[in-house]
Amino acid sequence: MSIEQIIETDVDVAIAKPSPDTEYLPPAARMTRGELDALPARQNEMKGISVLAGPANVIMQLALPAVGYGVKESRVESGSLFHHPIKRTRTTLSYLAVASMGTPKDRKAYRKAIGRAHAQVRSTPESPVAYNAFDPKLQLWVAACLYKGWEDMQRIYGDPADITEETYQSGAVLGTTLQVPREMWPATRADFETYWDETVESLEIDPTIRDMLLSIVRVQFMPRWFSIIFGWWFELLTIGFLPENFRKKMGLRFRPWQRAVFDTHNKIARAIISRMPKPLREFPFNILLWDVRWRMRTNRPLV
Template sequence: MTSSVTSDSSPHPDSGEPEATADHGPGQPLPPADADPAFDPGARFRRFFNDPRWALAMIRATVLEAAHPQIGAALIDSSTFVAHPWRRLQNTLLSMQRMFGADDQVRQREAARLNRMHARLSGTDARDQPYDAMDPEVRAWVVATMYESAVTMYRLSGQPLDQSTMEGLYAEFQAFLAVLGDQAGHLPPTLQEFWPYYDRVVEEELENTEALRIILYKLFDHLPAPAVLEGLPTVWAAGRALAGPVVGAVTVASLPESFRRRAGLPELPGARTLTQSAYLAIGLTRFLPDDWIQAEAVAGLLTLSPDSDDPRARTITAVRDGIKRAGALIRLITPLPAEPAPADTAGSRRGAEEFFHTVLDQTGDGYLDWPDLAAMARELSGRLDLDEPEETRLYNAFADWWKELQTALDSDGDGRVSAEEYAAAVPTLAGPALIRVADVLFDATDTDGNQSIDADEYRALFRTGFRRDLADTGDTYSRSAFVKDFLTFMSGRRRSTIYDPLLAQA
């Protein structure tokens, strides 16, 4: 059987060729294939989290997902992956850790949350074709891309998995899908049947979708700086200019050859060699100390706000200051263009256009509509780990706010609000529906119901220590103070050291 999973048209991993069992870390071989695949501590999938190669594999899997018409349409309509990619990365890692952790109660709770979230993602695309994130076949394809990309990750790294290891890994992905409620599977029951299924979807269903093109040709070129580098635009732009094209080329070269031809994706000279070299080079980093490559720690560092009370923030701030001083010295010696002026400090006024694009337009499509406010509700619900019915109350409050905004701001009646329409009617934002959003959010944060937010409740929402300058005296945050601060921020009047990391940072 000829494979369509790699650029070199090598045989499928189940073709019977002898293959080695890959080590997944220094002195840590994968567990035997007859181990319990249902989320035990030695599960193969759990080890992927801290393998640096998994980052390339997940980008590849995301591209294959985006090429599916239904998934691509959902990404375009509702996802924040363009405007807030780092936040989405952190949330995805957190969700996967919950799903593959040892606590079954946490796993079931997360599965229920994912199902509620996906149930809200449905509609029609630009061609009036329906999409539904709860479609079992669509959900199966998402899991299939993750599994196949994991297998490809090892092979491109020169460590192809043996048959028994692949079968055990496949059982774990099937178990993951079953936890979501898709017991019937919609994935083939055996690995031997999986490869024909995978080839058929690639050949017959995948398309060169808008979401795929954005990921390959826009996201890497215009990737916003993570929070930790927001004050260093020149440093970030230089690094992105070097790394972005390489990541894009590596991703394209690793896609199924038949799909690349059909979608008209470019094949750069030497891309196959570059791809294998990238996987090999990144794979070497797995021999670094474990605490250097922990996925959760790396993601947390990238999304770390300079204003955070995390001890690492002080170190990062010191490094940033040193880089800025070095940059200033270089500009004195060489006639380089000046860096853009830094953003206004917290508490200063924010322009209407800036607020529209950094806070309101969560999906990054240039307009404000319901998916943007739904993304806010989704982020807040995830931060607070809300269950029913609190999650639904928050979504409904945001839905009512959207109706109020649409009535007040949508002057041309196209069902969405442009930046120009917003700027012309800024004072109307803080209406009764937005006040209701603030009240519902306060109730969700105030878990003990004592009508004040304490330090622990504060950290659950803002992921930072208690801000005495914004809160009431006595280490509490009253409803009135909370609602006032929320309205001030959400009406675009002023910046906020606590709400900017929550809804504005990438």
């Protein structure tokens, strides 16, 4: 059976069946992929202001060499941040909306759409590192970065008390809405912390990937006029949202004046967000989820 045929089937576990030598993380407990898919919508609220941390989260994802080179060498131009920044941003944010707020039908449709795109992303003999976008280990790292980003945004703009074992378990949909088998998601939040710390400690960012990531810090993927006018602000926010260990690996300094501006911005934003009605807090994720469902009804591409 070809990859394309597998993607079209309803047997989603088959999509991500790992090779026999895959090293599994500690077995996850309680919920299978099917049970996760059946979770009600809005399990974890997505705050719209978290889009400001998007570049920092992308940098964390691409810091893993196989993910970074997979993006840099990808032949799927339509999904390239550097060629189509608006489209790429829309599809990434739509994925978060679907995984966190969508129905089982939404998640299944988006998983298949992502699978079609990922089927084209593979390393060549000339690639510095081997990669395959269907590798569940790489997808697990991407999902882990997204979940870590949700926790960080909750600490800054929400209620840290909402970071519980239950919300962690429901966060597994960030992986299973890709092609990560449920048993690869670390069994408990403590296991997740161990996985995260060990992976970050092992990361080495080579000059090629670092240059690409710095262009993201400076929003050079946007039109030149945009990066000239707003680049300094997005650079300040991106450095601020990056964990300290990633700043060190990138060789970035968070200057005192930048930290002061960043902290003041967050205090003001938090005060405003806490007074907003839920639909406004969730914008643009709620609109993007509506867009995904409209695309499904009208048979338009999801990614």
